Amino acid sequence: MVFEPAQIERRVLPSVRPMSATWDHDEAYRFVEELFAKHHNEIYAYLLRMLRDTELAADLTQDAFVKAYKAYDALQKPENARAWLYQIAHRVALDDLRRRRIVRFVPLVGEARTTTPSAEHLVMEARLSGDLQRALQKIPERQRQALLLAELHDMTGLELAAALGVSHVAARALLTRARESLRQALAIEKAADVQHEADIDAARERRQ
């Protein structure tokens, strides 16, 4: 058999993968291996931003790719693989948190689950303004997910819809609501900042 690089690429990650009732474990493995090479950094980043726990993010990244392997047959269109991965990662994170009786995400904000902040955590904290942290904490989890996927992972349109598991129209509506929720939450934070500054000034004047 003569092989050429292009053919090899196709064997590793076929653009059109035949569906079958009994899927090929080797093909699934290679597929996930390729997905991992392409997307593990961003999936890890996504989970870390959502969970703020480096070890947990790594564990759940691993779990997400294992689930991708197990659910290989469920992926109808390989071109949706990235969004599909995000959907799996989000679900894996939710399942894990529910299992641990942690009711909601603490994305980007709040106390980290680890007692000692990791270096990654500190870097992340330093890159977020306090207002944005607090504002994000106040918007619904689903809206936050849509916003993070759009703002930090460059997802738009159909890909965002696929990652959220909703229709294109619903995804866009969700994102629009998210932006409005964040805008209002930021306004509250800014108002609180203004009030806080005023309180400080008033206290300073009283001391004088």
Added chain:
Amino acid sequence: MSCTFGRPGDNRRFVHDSARDLAAARLDGPLAPEDETWLADHLNFCDACAAVAAEYDAQHDLFADLRAWTPEPPRDLWARTSSAIDAERGHRSGAARLGLRGRAHRTSRRLSLAPVVAVVAIIAVVSVGLLKVPLGPGGIAAPTPIAVSAAADLQVIGRDSQGNVQILSRRVDSVCPVGVSVCGAQPTFDITPVTGVASATTLQGAISPSGDRMVVVARDQGGEGVYVVPVRAVPAAVASKSASPVASATAAPASSHPVAVASTESPGASASSAPADSPAAASSPSDASSSPASSPTASATDTAPSSTPTPTVVPTTAPSPMPTVEVTPAPDATIKIASGVTVVGTPLYAPDGVHLAFAAMPSDGGTGPDIYVWSSGDKTAQAITSDHGSWLAAWTSNGILASRVAGGTPATYLLDPSTGHATAVGDPGIWLPALSPDGSSAAWWAGTVKLASDGVTWVPDSGKLVAGSWPAGSGPTPQVLAKGSLAAWQVRWSDDGTAVAVWTVAAGKGNSGRLSLFRVDPATTNIDLANLMLDPVPANPDFSLRNGRLAWTTPTQGVPQVVEVLAWSGKTIGRLEVPADGSGTVVP
């Protein structure tokens, strides 16, 4: 201008809501032209909505810092993930079909790497993918190891966390049935610290035919050093893992002292002639001795006093008759045979294990490569060519095969390792033949070559990678192994000539190529291209094919390397995975 919001239910409220929705939506994709126009008009007269739209726009900037931040996942994440996938496979092993290429099974989610702080800290978990797996009752693979005979030791050259060079060896003698993580096949490790080799960013090695010596190319910013390092054989039954280099050395059954004794480097990369009494010098051709002063000939190496009470080994300088040099440097000494060079390709030991050849050019890249030969007992390697355009291809029983480009056409020559005298071999257009062990077959690039971007080295241009009888033209039409736009390739034959591994990389893909393994009919030397022993897999260029096993590393894009081994005995083929925390290099 300004506008006011109406009461709920008022259609003016609906208008402003629509404007805000569109102002938010335009951040995530273009609006329809009519919506864009309508929104622009609305924002022109509605200050409140314009302010909201500005706030939406500002949201994007708020995420800018976080968007630019890309946290780095753990280096072993792929190793953990692949093991977890294999665990999942294991659960399904009752239905495991023949032909499944299994991988390591590790139950621990968080891999605890070996206490040895090795760059290639091996945590080997044996698993097997079998083409022909012995099955137990009910078709379930029996949880007993499968012996793999005649498999040669696997060596990896790498660094520990302190940057110290070390050799990790493993004897591949048994594997587990598919889907079974524990089958009695205990991982066997042997870690040999190597002193006397300067720190390096990358390492490359080649093992001698007898397996007791290794040539190590240590690459650093300042060029490369070429060393010959003694290698301790791996005891077949060793199942212990060294806790530290010291422990490794002291626990070594064959030696009560550190295996490698430091030798001081000669100052600089000074060009030096071989000792007058050395075999190479005695028979060195005039063209070799007339190499330009800038040519990076080897530097002499002295042996430093050992800090241990063990005997200090001094490389012998006694004259050694050609062609057989019986006296070698002291068995426990690392010697530096060249410095200030950039080695091109892989160093190759002669079948006799006494002579070693490599192609190297000055580390400043001023000229192309020449062929250097080192003989056991010599202090330094000596250039046997001075054309600055010779590439090492193979050893034969008659000398060294090297390829050169003359008038833009590649050609291959047989070089006398003593004199450097060149005799054309085969037809023009043959580039870098890789010979089978008995020399009756070879794989080579048939076509044209072109100058690489450095202006001194050559890369494949148009043509194809073929295999056939050697010398070329002496048998049937060569078989085509690969064609297309190849940037590089490597072909290696098993010791018994019954298997051939082919690594190719397409132009523009760096070193991230694909490795395949084929069976060779020993009677006809025909390569079975239709039924691969190993379908193309991602692999780095350094791989090792010895009797009974193929070993390679996988390009991992930031994930620790995984040393994979395909071992076989007869028709039974097993696959071994050795996750590694670092960037060790498989020694061919």
